Amino acid sequence: MSDADALLNARDLRREYHMGGELVRAVRGVSLCVDRGDYVAIVGPSGCGKSTLLNLIGGIDQPTAGSVTIAGERIDQMSDAQATRFRLRHIGFVFQRFYLMPALTAIENVELPMAEAKMARDARVHRARELLAYVGLGERRDHRPSQLSGGEQQRVAIARALANKPQLLVADEPTGELDAKTGTDMIELIAQVNHDGTTIVVVTHDEDLARAARRVVHMRDGVIVDDRRQDG
Amino acid sequence: MLFHLAWATLTRHRSRTLLATLGVAVSAAMLLDMVMLASGMRTSLRNLLLSKGFQLRLAPKGTLPFDTDATIPDASNVIRVVRTIPDVTAISPVLGGQIHVTIGARTTTATALGVEPAVQGDFEITQGRTPAAMNELVASDDFLRATGARIGDTLSAAAGYDPQLRSFTGRRTLVLVGRAHFLYMPAEQRAVGLPIATLQGMRGADARDRASLFMIRVRDGADVDTVLHRLQAALPTVTAVSTETAMRQVDERLSYFRQLAFILGAVSLAVGFLLVTTLVTVSVNERLGEIVVMRAIGVARRRVVLQIVVEGVAIMLVGALAGLALGLVTARYLNSILASFPGLPAAIDFFLFEPRDAWGALALLTAAGILAGVYPSWRGASLPIATTLREEAVG
Numbered sequence: 001m002s003d004a005d006a007l008l009n010a011r012d013l014r015r016e017y018h019m020g021g022e023l024v025r026a027v028r029g030v031s032l033c034v035d036r037g038d039y040v041a042i043v044g045p046s047g048c049g050k051s052t053l054l055n056l057i058g059g060i061d062q063p064t065a066g067s068v069t070i071a072g073e074r075i076d077q078m079s080d081a082q083a084t085r086f087r088l089r090h091i092g093f094v095f096q097r098f099y100l101m102p103a104l105t106a107i108e109n110v111e112l113p114m115a116e117a118k119m120a121r122d123a124r125v126h127r128a129r130e131l132l133a134y135v136g137l138g139e140r141r142d143h144r145p146s147q148l149s150g151g152e153q154q155r156v157a158i159a160r161a162l163a164n165k166p167q168l169l170v171a172d173e174p175t176g177e178l179d180a181k182t183g184t185d186m187i188e189l190i191a192q193v194n195h196d197g198t199t200i201v202v203v204t205h206d207e208d209l210a211r212a213a214r215r216v217v218h219m220r221d222g223v224i225v226d227d228r229r230q231d232g
Numbered sequence: 233m234l235f236h237l238a239w240a241t242l243t244r245h246r247s248r249t250l251l252a253t254l255g256v257a258v259s260a261a262m263l264l265d266m267v268m269l270a271s272g273m274r275t276s277l278r279n280l281l282l283s284k285g286f287q288l289r290l291a292p293k294g295t296l297p298f299d300t301d302a303t304i305p306d307a308s309n310v311i312r313v314v315r316t317i318p319d320v321t322a323i324s325p326v327l328g329g330q331i332h333v334t335i336g337a338r339t340t341t342a343t344a345l346g347v348e349p350a351v352q353g354d355f356e357i358t359q360g361r362t363p364a365a366m367n368e369l370v371a372s373d374d375f376l377r378a379t380g381a382r383i384g385d386t387l388s389a390a391a392g393y394d395p396q397l398r399s400f401t402g403r404r405t406l407v408l409v410g411r412a413h414f415l416y417m418p419a420e421q422r423a424v425g426l427p428i429a430t431l432q433g434m435r436g437a438d439a440r441d442r443a444s445l446f447m448i449r450v451r452d453g454a455d456v457d458t459v460l461h462r463l464q465a466a467l468p469t470v471t472a473v474s475t476e477t478a479m480r481q482v483d484e485r486l487s488y489f490r491q492l493a494f495i496l497g498a499v500s501l502a503v504g505f506l507l508v509t510t511l512v513t514v515s516v517n518e519r520l521g522e523i524v525v526m527r528a529i530g531v532a533r534r535r536v537v538l539q540i541v542v543e544g545v546a547i548m549l550v551g552a553l554a555g556l557a558l559g560l561v562t563a564r565y566l567n568s569i570l571a572s573f574p575g576l577p578a579a580i581d582f583f584l585f586e587p588r589d590a591w592g593a594l595a596l597l598t599a600a601g602i603l604a605g606v607y608p609s610w611r612g613a614s615l616p617i618a619t620t621l622r623e624e625a626v627g
Contacts, residue, residue: 017619051622084533101240103237103243112237116529
């Protein structure tokens with residue numbers, strides 16, 4: 001498949017920063033092309049730069065060098081406000097620690113990105129209900145995060161990430177805080193999301209989650225050392 | 233959604249929000265009280281001086297009205313001269329003194345005001361009527377309580393006590409025809425009002441054709457200062473004071489008072505500001521993860537800032553509204569204490585509520601609430617997303 005078919009195209013990405021007076025080269029010239037509808041797992045040991053790469057891909061960090069193009073748009077050249085708007089419309093985020101708004105109910109958390117996108121209230125409530133039903137929490141929409149289990153919170157986070165129908169969903173260790181059973185359910189849910197058309201890039205230590213992806217990218221010391229498609 | 237999230241965040245920590253709101257309420261109450269105090273006495277004095285429409289006063293040379301026991305001689309001539317000055321519509325002479333009323337075996341001493349009943353501006357009748365004849369008088373509540381006298385009673389009164397002769401210069405039998413509220417006297421003052429000629433007669437030779445004060449009313453639209461200058465030119469032996477002049481003198485005397493009120497008001501505002509800044513800063517620091525995630529999922533920086541500022545303003549506004557109510561209650565209480573200050577007219581308020589002051593205090597507090605929220609929220613919303621998330625993950 002050519003670059004023109006790719007949803008995400010990262011070219012020679014580098015990310016360096018100073019920590020404790022030392023220069024850290026977290027990502028050292030990574031190029032990655034992800035096709036529309038693909039499901040990519042980035043794996044590797046702690047500190048290999050996979051989360052930094054995900055942040056660069058997701059537009060919440062700026063590369064020291066290189067470029068990131070998503071759906072034809074150079075997000076590394078966008079202003080902060082432009083990047084924020086782009087993320088709102090095109091990228092969904094799922095974090096290891098869920099990061100739901102604790103003061104809001106599940107449905108209000110899902111509504112939040114839609115409200116920011118100026119969707120009419122009725123329409124966003126309708127879609128939020130649909131999404132919560134989709135992730136299996138239709139009956140718990142009025143619960144606050146503190147009243148939900150870790151797995152349920154992560155399901156709400158996925159529903160929130162899908163709120164504005166993003167083309168790309170990036171997830172950083174989405175099963176990292178879940179027990180084995182809940183983690184398995186989450187892996188199935190993420191696979192379903194991909195099956196339903198959303199391109200997914202996930203960073204994980206979870207071998208089961210990596211196995212569920214169509215493609216696995218191995219990183220070490222800030223570079224990609226292996227990149228292969230999986231059967232099935 | 234933005235306001236809902238701000239409200240939900242505030243109500244999530246109810247105790248903390250409540251305590252901060254109470255703190256702001258106390259601060260707002262003090263601010264309002266200080267604003268009321270800074271202008272209250274001046275405004276109420278001005279209202280009092282203008283309440284009967286007299287814009288000018290004539291006092292003995294070099295004094296302020298009723299500042300001393302001095303009197304102006306040749307009162308009838310003064311009246312004649314004043315009436316010749318254009319734009320003067322009324323002149324009301326007033327003679328002060330003491331009167332001793334004997335009922336049974338008990339003698340009660342009271343302050344007496346001799347006035348021209350038809351044009352007087354010293355008292356308002358609350359029951360009965362104004363004295364119409366030379367042998368009629370009206371009295372204050374306190375006088376009536378002290379003597380037990382009632383409207384219609386005939387009283388034996390004396391004035392002008394001569395310590396050498398140990399006798400009064402004048403005794404009269406007077407009929408009590410009304411109960412009056414004396415505008416310029418303290419609340420607990422025993423006072424009577426009677427025709428000036430009667431009091432002059434009772435006080436004897438010392439008070440013959442004399443007055444302590446003249447109050448002058450000027451035609452609406454006329455230039456009071458012009459009339460004042462004409463009075464000063466025509467009557468060089470008296471001091472003419474306009475309400476504005478009196479207010480300037482009052483301002484000079486009250487300047488320290490106002491400065492103190494201003495400083496205490498500023499301190500109250502600063503305390504409220506620091507309280508909300510502290511609360512918002514703590515709240516932002518606790519929620520750094522949430523804030524950067526909001527930014528990550530596409531919430532604009534200014535919206536994040538606005539949401540946090542709304543939280544600060546909400547605390548300030550609710551606290552300020554509660555503080556306004558609290559301020560009014562405390563002002564009323566403090567006013568009742570200060571009103572009993574010896575020698576002050578009962579009509580003088582130290583704390584005078586004016587809607588403009590309340591709006592001013594509310595506006596100041598709202599501005600402080602906005603300022604209190606802007607810096608911590610902007611700082612929180614400007615944090616680098618990826619770095620902050622990494623630090624949050626590390627703990």
